[in-house]
Amino acid sequence: MTGGTPLGGEPAVDPQAAAAHLAALQADRAALADRAMQPWWYDALLGLMTFGFFASYSLWFPWAPVVAVVLYGAGARWLMSVYRRLTGTWVSGDRPGPTRRAWRVWTVCSVAVLVPAMVLELLLDVRGAMAVAGAVLGIGIVLISRWWSRIYIAELRGER
Amino acid sequence: MTAVEPRFDAVVHAPPRLQICGLLAAVDTMEFATVRDAVAVSDSVLSKHVKQLEDAGYVQVRKATIASRQRTSLALTKAGRAAFDAHVAELRRIVGG
Numbered sequence: 001m002t003g004g005t006p007l008g009g010e011p012a013v014d015p016q017a018a019a020a021h022l023a024a025l026q027a028d029r030a031a032l033a034d035r036a037m038q039p040w041w042y043d044a045l046l047g048l049m050t051f052g053f054f055a056s057y058s059l060w061f062p063w064a065p066v067v068a069v070v071l072y073g074a075g076a077r078w079l080m081s082v083y084r085r086l087t088g089t090w091v092s093g094d095r096p097g098p099t100r101r102a103w104r105v106w107t108v109c110s111v112a113v114l115v116p117a118m119v120l121e122l123l124l125d126v127r128g129a130m131a132v133a134g135a136v137l138g139i140g141i142v143l144i145s146r147w148w149s150r151i152y153i154a155e156l157r158g159e160r
Numbered sequence: 161m162t163a164v165e166p167r168f169d170a171v172v173h174a175p176p177r178l179q180i181c182g183l184l185a186a187v188d189t190m191e192f193a194t195v196r197d198a199v200a201v202s203d204s205v206l207s208k209h210v211k212q213l214e215d216a217g218y219v220q221v222r223k224a225t226i227a228s229r230q231r232t233s234l235a236l237t238k239a240g241r242a243a244f245d246a247h248v249a250e251l252r253r254i255v256g257g
Contacts, residue, residue, distance in 0.1 A: 025179070088193065089188075090187065
């Protein structure tokens with residue numbers, strides 16, 4: 001890859017060199033895309049953790065959600081370290097760009113499922129509502145996580 | 161989305177710093193070893209270029225000990241991301257895009 005250096009404040013980069021730089025940057029991103037997809041079990045564990053966390057509210061033990069928060073936090077940190085070890089990178093779920101639409105769908109779905117479930121379980125004493133919400137959100141996060149990664153990979157490959 | 165003002169940045173442009181910035185722009189953080197392998201340079205060469213980017217305020221270096229091994233991760237700062245985006249916009253302008 002060749003390139004110019006600024007001479008007298010003006011960059012000495014000709015269009016061919018600039019195009020080569022841009023092509024090289026895109027090639028690096030495409031190579032990154034090849035390793036960006038997390039394994040299926042990563043999402044399966046994330047889904048199980050999400051189910052366990054929300055379902056803990058259906059146990060009706062005051063300490064259960066506290067234990068669930070601690071376990072969920074530890075599990076999330078472990079999954080994060082696993083992803084870093086597998087890919088050498090970390091990317092936030094709410095990063096700017098096309099992946100935001102998956103993040104927004106997750107946020108809306110979470111609110112739409114959790115608010116009624118909390119009202120049913122915590123205010124109207126309908127036992128098991130939060131466990132059902134946990135199951136729905138557990139499956140939801142698996143699907144949305146895979147979707148998020150596909151959007152991200154397409155973005156890296158310049159397909160968007 | 162606001163348009164990025166094209167601006168040539170000599171710190172970003174010099175090889176392999178453009179490549180390093182390009183990789184870091186696509187992620188939040190990237191392990192030092194992953195960047196080294198992608199750029200295909202030695203540890204010392206990468207360290208030298210990372211130091212230059214760090215001195216310019218474009219890259220943040222974080223060190224953490226995980227399972228008794230020290231891991232170094234790199235991230236573009238807000239200024240680094242802005243400089244890289246502006247530089248890419250300038251390359252596109254030169255190409256005529």
